[in-house]
Amino acid sequence: MAGLRFYTNFIRMKIDITREILFQTARSGGKGGQNVNKVETMVEGRWQVSGSQLITDEQKQRIAEKLSNKVTDDGYLLVKSQTERSQLGNKLEVIKKMNQLVSVALTKQKKRRATKPTAASKEKRMESKKRNTFTKEQRKRINRNDYL
Numbered sequence: 252m253a254g255l256r257f258y259t260n261f262i263r264m265k266i267d268i269t270r271e272i273l274f275q276t277a278r279s280g281g282k283g284g285q286n287v288n289k290v291e292t293m294v295e296g297r298w299q300v301s302g303s304q305l306i307t308d309e310q311k312q313r314i315a316e317k318l319s320n321k322v323t324d325d326g327y328l329l330v331k332s333q334t335e336r337s338q339l340g341n342k343l344e345v346i347k348k349m350n351q352l353v354s355v356a357l358t359k360q361k362k363r364r365a366t367k368p369t370a371a372s373k374e375k376r377m378e379s380k381k382r383n384t385f386t387k388e389q390r391k392r393i394n395r396n397d398y399l
Contacts, residue, residue, distance in 0.1 A: 266305055268353060269346050273297045279333035279341075293333035296345035301326040310357055317356035328352070 279293030300314050300322060315322055322328050330352070332344040368376075 266350075266353060266357070268298055268303070268305060268349060271298055271303055271305065272346065272349060273299075274342060274345070276338060290338070292336060292338050292341055293331065294338060294341040294345050295329065295331045296342075296349055297327040297329055298349060299325075299327050306357075314353060314356045318352060321352065 273296070275295045275297070276291040277293045277295065278288070278291050300311050303311065306314070314328070315326075318328060321330070328349065330345050330348045332341040332348065335341045335344060
């Protein structure tokens, strides 16, 4: 039983949306020489978040919130790639980017726990304040009447 508990602590929810991505190609700019004008190497990947069978409604809502700037009005997550010289390379790049975006959007951020400053840090702060006060006192003009 202890071994089972050990493994359950390390199970991560990794969703592979590759089979639900719709791909579209177009001619791309950039390097490639004469090939640029002939071959459609740019790949655009679209994944319909609301129509996905792989994730729950709560996860769909979370993705829609976190990736709102990348989700179109129709509800498609849109990612393009034209960095590689081949269509296959760009397709793999789109898949990698989409999976990464989805996994980052689904990770829950830990709540921040407020902590109080330690006694040592309070003491250190007070010391620096005293030092600053002393330094600024030394900068004041000297009044003659104080020494007579």
